[in-house]
Amino acid sequence: MILSALLTSVGINLGLCVFFFALYSILRKQRRNIEVYAPRLVAEGRALRQGVFSLETLLPTPGWVRSAWRPSEEEILASCGLDAVVFMRIFIFSLRVFSVATIMGLFVLLPIHYLGGQLRDINFSDLPNKSLDLFNVSNVKDGSNRLWVHFSAAYAITGVVCYLLYFEYKYISYKRLEQFIASKPKAQEFTVLVRGIPSHGSSISDTVDKFFMEYHPSTYLTHVVVRRTNKLRGLIEVHAAFVYFKSRYGASSVLHIQQSVNPTEWATEQAPEPHDVYWPLFSASFLKRWISKLVVIVASLFLIILFLLPVAFVQGLTNLNQLETLLPFLKGILRTSVVSQIITGYLPSLILHLFVSIVPPIMKIFSTMQGHISHSGIEKSACGKMLWFTVWNAFFAIVLTGSVASQLQVFLEPKDIPSRLAVAVPAQASFYIAFVVTSWTSLSSELTRVFALLGSWMGGCSGCLDDELRAPSIPYHSEIPRLLLFLLLGLSYVLLAPLILPFILIFFFIGYIIYRNQLLNVYLPKYETGGQFWPIVHNSMIFSLILMQAIAFGIFGLKKFPLASSLLLPLPVVTLLFNDYCRKRFQPIFEAYSAETLIKKDRNDQNDPGMNEFFAKLVTAYDDPALMPIQHQENLNDHNAPLLSSVDV
Missing domain, CATH: 3.30.70.330 (RRM (RNA recognition motif) domain)
Structure with missing residues (x-):
């Protein structure tokens, strides 16, 4: 992808974000839409449908942003529960990590990449037509001493992430205990x-x-x-x-x-919790649940394999030469500048978003089949399935192009993993930058709640639309894996293509505002796990750190910088030791309360x-x-x- 194609994608998505923000600002002020944009307030009896018409109701205003920003974390905890606080802490953690990473990437690594001179001579006059490969590590000359900066950055980013992970785990553990001690008998x-x-x-x-x-x-x-x-x-x-x-x-x-x-x-x-029990498929049979688990594993693997078809289609769209070969009659249109920029810079990531969006409901059905006794248990199970599906299909399946067998072969030969990733991951940097930018739009569309709005206008004549009109609960099983995917992308590319970092930072900033608004006005908690989603987040971040370090190890090998590769070896060891300490220090708090705490209560x-x-x-x-x-x-x-x-x- 060339720089102008990226700028085209940024322009389209930025315009759509502004449009959704303005549209939401207008629609939320219409009194007939209050059950769509404030169903939680209606359910709790805190919203009035009456209102006086004025010209201001037809003009976009930023008042909702101030309202979403104003409540403190304690107020969110009191009204939405600890699970909602944990969800918002993912945004806070991400903003802190990528604020540091963006400064380091844009002002230190990016200039080194562009001035590397490995791919071509510098020509600032034709910058819009430059390939984005000029901004990643591929442009740094082999054996360059500038790679010591990347080595230092790997240690620095690992240190920042581990420090923040420790702080968050400790903070959320304290909140979990504090909430339990202060709560009434349940x-x-x-x-x-x-x-x-x-x-x-x-x-x-x-x-x-x-x-x-x-x-x-x-x-x-x-x-x-x-x-x-x-x-x-x-x-x-x-x-x-x-x-x-x-x-x-x-x-x-x-x-x-x-x-x-x-x-x-x-x-x-x-x-x-009594209202959290899922009665319809309640099963007490150990054999039935064991068989269901096997069936779900097979079905999940089949879904992963089936999803390779849209992945292959998306990859084909990113390569203009392949499209011209497959569709020669469109060669003239594809060579048009605007069309080629939209197809290669915007369309592939949009299609991937659409395909990924249909998977969470399927994973929730799979988890339901396993015989979980609660809605929260179903959702946590679906979250885990969705996380692995997202990591594999939205990352490894795209990075490691080819058949399932060729992808699995990489992991069957562990010694080749770093070198294969070092070659494959930078090659997809352009696609993932466009993917992150496109995510701004999908995130902003969360505000407008299109299906609920249509259901309201149609009078709720359809059963599914009528369900949308009630106060929904936040779908953690789809939203948490999506956020963790962007954390994975950011850490994977922090050393390779730092141009992605500001776009990821913008994504988390937009999401922070939007989801504070939705938690306060739309989503009504249906259960409370006491923050048990955080260990999933922590383990995912450790995986992302190890992946980043493996890629860095491979990069130094490809760039003929063996000393840096050798000195990097202690980093994953220290990371795993850190994870082991956190697992023993904090995870038991999320599994059971101590005898001391229980007896005191x-x-x-x-x-x-x-x-x-x-x-x-x-x-x-x-x-x-x-x-x-x-x-x-x-x-x-x-x-x-x-x-x-x-x-x-």
């Missing part, structure tokens, strides 16, 4: 889900009661057997139960100790007169809503009042 803290209850001729309820009265008599409170409806057989008795305990420590002890000699019987796991509760009422309500907390009688409650929303038209809303 049902899931005293409850354990038990699966694989054996049948011994008696009822499941009697079996559960007998087992826990025998082995946990001092802490066992009561239980409720899981039942679910079936269209053919009516009410089914499932071999699972929610078991309640008198203390958090008692529940935790049962949770973390194997209850039976046979690990498939009396299997325990942490109960989710239990002792404090002994003096709370409201605990008797809490335990009385606890026994019905995990009743399946489908089995409960229908209750008609008056809705605060005036457009649900009987016999009233929605025209005046």
